Amino acid sequence: MKPAPFKYIKASSVAHALSLKAEYGDDGRFLAGGQSLIPALNFRLARPAVLIDINGLAELEACDCLEGGRLRLGALTRYRTLERNGDLLRACPLFADALPHIAHPQIRNRGTVGGNLSHADPASELPAVTVAMRARMRVKSEAGERELDAADFFVGLLTTDLRPDEMLIDVTLPVQKPRSGGCFLEVARRRGDFALAGCAAVITLDDGSRCTDVRLALCGVGETPVDASGAAAALIGEKGSDKLIDAVATDVQRGIAPAGNVHASPDYQRHLAGVLSARALRKALQRVAHAA
Amino acid sequence: MQPDRHEVQVSVNGSAYRREVESRMLLSDFLRHELLLAGTHVGCEHGVCGACTVLLDGEPIRSCLMLAVQANGHELSTIEGLAQDTGELHPIQQAMHAHHGLQCGYCTPGILMTMMAFLRENPAPSEQEVREALSGNLCRCTGYQNIVDAMLVAAKAMRASVP
Numbered sequence: 001m002k003p004a005p006f007k008y009i010k011a012s013s014v015a016h017a018l019s020l021k022a023e024y025g026d027d028g029r030f031l032a033g034g035q036s037l038i039p040a041l042n043f044r045l046a047r048p049a050v051l052i053d054i055n056g057l058a059e060l061e062a063c064d065c066l067e068g069g070r071l072r073l074g075a076l077t078r079y080r081t082l083e084r085n086g087d088l089l090r091a092c093p094l095f096a097d098a099l100p101h102i103a104h105p106q107i108r109n110r111g112t113v114g115g116n117l118s119h120a121d122p123a124s125e126l127p128a129v130t131v132a133m134r135a136r137m138r139v140k141s142e143a144g145e146r147e148l149d150a151a152d153f154f155v156g157l158l159t160t161d162l163r164p165d166e167m168l169i170d171v172t173l174p175v176q177k178p179r180s181g182g183c184f185l186e187v188a189r190r191r192g193d194f195a196l197a198g199c200a201a202v203i204t205l206d207d208g209s210r211c212t213d214v215r216l217a218l219c220g221v222g223e224t225p226v227d228a229s230g231a232a233a234a235l236i237g238e239k240g241s242d243k244l245i246d247a248v249a250t251d252v253q254r255g256i257a258p259a260g261n262v263h264a265s266p267d268y269q270r271h272l273a274g275v276l277s278a279r280a281l282r283k284a285l286q287r288v289a290h291a292a
Numbered sequence: 293m294q295p296d297r298h299e300v301q302v303s304v305n306g307s308a309y310r311r312e313v314e315s316r317m318l319l320s321d322f323l324r325h326e327l328l329l330a331g332t333h334v335g336c337e338h339g340v341c342g343a344c345t346v347l348l349d350g351e352p353i354r355s356c357l358m359l360a361v362q363a364n365g366h367e368l369s370t371i372e373g374l375a376q377d378t379g380e381l382h383p384i385q386q387a388m389h390a391h392h393g394l395q396c397g398y399c400t401p402g403i404l405m406t407m408m409a410f411l412r413e414n415p416a417p418s419e420q421e422v423r424e425a426l427s428g429n430l431c432r433c434t435g436y437q438n439i440v441d442a443m444l445v446a447a448k449a450m451r452a453s454v455p
Contacts, residue, residue, distance in 0.1 A: 001337040007296045008315030008361055031362075038357045039338035042318070051315070053362060080351070104428025106342060106406065109351045110358070191427040 003041035010053045014140070017054050018167060022142045024050045025164040031055070032076060032115035035107050060114065060169065063088070069175040075114020075168050083108065091175040093287070094133060094200055097184035098125040104192045114168045117153070120160045120224070123194040127154055128219035129184060131227050132200035136172045141165040154224040177213075180204040181287030183280040186219070187272050189263055195220040196264040197272035201232070201280035203240070205288050211235040216248075216281070221258040221273050228252045228277065240285045249278040298361045304329065305373030315361050320344040322360035323370060331371040331401050335430070342429035345402035346370050352409045371401035374408070383453060384408060387446035388439070395433040403429045403439060411447050415454075419444060 011017035021028055029048040031037060032055065040046035054060060060076035063085065071091055073082070079102055082088055082095060089096035102108055102116075102125055116126045117137070130137075130150035137153045139146060139162055148161060150171075155161050162168065176182060186198030197220045204213040216232040217225050231251035238244055258269035296315040301308065304327060311326045318337070323329045323346070335343035337356045344355040347369035374382040381389065384404055394400045403426065410425040411417070417425070422443045423436070431439065 002318070002321075003316040005293055005296065005314070005316055008298060008359070031359075034359075034362075035339060035354075035357055038318075038359070041316075042337050042356070051359075055362065103339075104342070105410070105425060106345055106352045106354050106428050107339060107357075109348075109353050191424070 001042050003038075004044055004047045006041075006048055007050045008053065009050060010055075011057060014054075014057055014059045014167070014169070015142075017052050017057070018140060018142050018165070020050070020052045021167060022165045024052075028052050030115075030118070030167060032118075033078065033111040034115075035103070035111040036115065036119045036121065054167075062170065065091075065175075066172065069177075071173045071175055072170050073113050073173065074170045075112060075118075077113045079108035079111050079113070080105070082113070092133070092173055092182075093176060094129050094182040094184050094202060095173075097182070098129050098200065101125050101184070101186050101188070101192075101195070101198070107192075113171060117171060118160060118162060118168050120154050120156075120158050121194070122154075122157060122222055122224055123198075123220040125184065125186065125195065125198060125200075125219055128198060128200045128217040128225040130171060130173070131225045132182075132202055132215045132217035132229075133173050134215065135174075138169045138172070139166045140169045141167070145169070150225075151227055157223040176202070177204055179206070179288055179291075180213075181284040181289075181291060183283035183287065185276045185280045185283070187276065196261075197221050197258070197269050197276055199273065199276035199280040201277070201284045203235070203281065203284045203288060205285075209239050209289075210237055211240060212237075214281075216252070216277060218252070218256065218273055218277070221256045221269050223259075226256055228255060231255055232277075232281065235281070240281065242282075245278050245281050248281065249274040252277045298364070300360050300364045302363050302365075303367045305369055311360075313360050315359060317360045318356050319346070319358040319360045319363050320355040322363070323355060323368075326360070329370055329372050333398055333401055335398070335402075340430070341399070341402075342406065343399050343402040345405045345429065347405055347409055350409065350412075352406045369405065369408075371404060374404060383449035384411070384443075384446040387442040387449060391438050391442035391445060393434060393439045393442035394431075399429055399431040403431065407443055407446070411443070411450055415447060415451050417444075417447060422447075 186195035260266035335341035
């Protein structure tokens, strides 16, 4: 339970970190909060030759409102900072729902948004939340920068679209629109454990309470966060009746192929995905009604 | 490969230390083996059990999920800093003692450091809030009830001791 030897380099700036990553490629790993990487080092599941410590780089800690109702979270934003940011929690209620599910206070004091998303654990909450919110990821290398949709960022189990010389710089979220409601729910065996299944839902209604936009994403039931917005699109143009929501939930269950794990069979995970989707959609609808 | 060694300067419970250690040394091992502050216990070494919780700049963290070299320039608080030099227990320790909040005591240092930070932020918690704050610390012998009781009493004692 001790990490294999590596070379530790504390980056002095983002430019320095990117030049190190360009030099070492896949042999180098960025060390952010370390709450997934250091366990992997301790188990020797990960044996990078070089650790590039990006902690303390103020350029990555920005957490601010942009024009056009968007919110930017720097990659080094720690969960605890978000939990204490009342403005953010009001602007993005999905985050407020999801944050308490992320491990425990000690982990949330260190863990970062960028580290979580770059690690791309499919059972983790934030990847599903970013997919549901249509977040945009900004990634950078020495060669330049590009932006991509959350849905395109996650490409496989613990795998993102990041190239060996790239770093996730920040993630931009739309602030919740008027007449909208969001909800995140999950089931885990114990408080703070990884979810057996989780669901993020966002619904927007028009003045006649008909659904104009709906987003639904699941965690824990695939190799990446699963975008189930296609199934939920049946709600568009409709008032969210119980019958319609139940039909969406059934459709979600049909569209996923959970692998199962030691704590839950694939059937049980599929069951949970349906129940959570229906509950999250109902709760999101209630919240629109309350906010209006 | 030559060992990758780095100088680490930290303040622990108000005392300054300087050591040169390998980059792969965990903060938990640094405290125990380099500084001989063995009150910080090591349980699972992958961030699940909470036994190694210490305060980094006042915030509870898992010391097994941080490298010693990352603590360079920071302030740490560990269980050794709670009691007075005279041996007088901190109210949080006194409450654990009085309410039988420990049996084997292995998890206790991590629990107390977690709760020190929690009670500072939330001096008058409900029982539910105490349980939520304790959720990241495993104890395999008390059944938690006595720890929860002790923390509610400690919170009261700590409120009373604030002038």
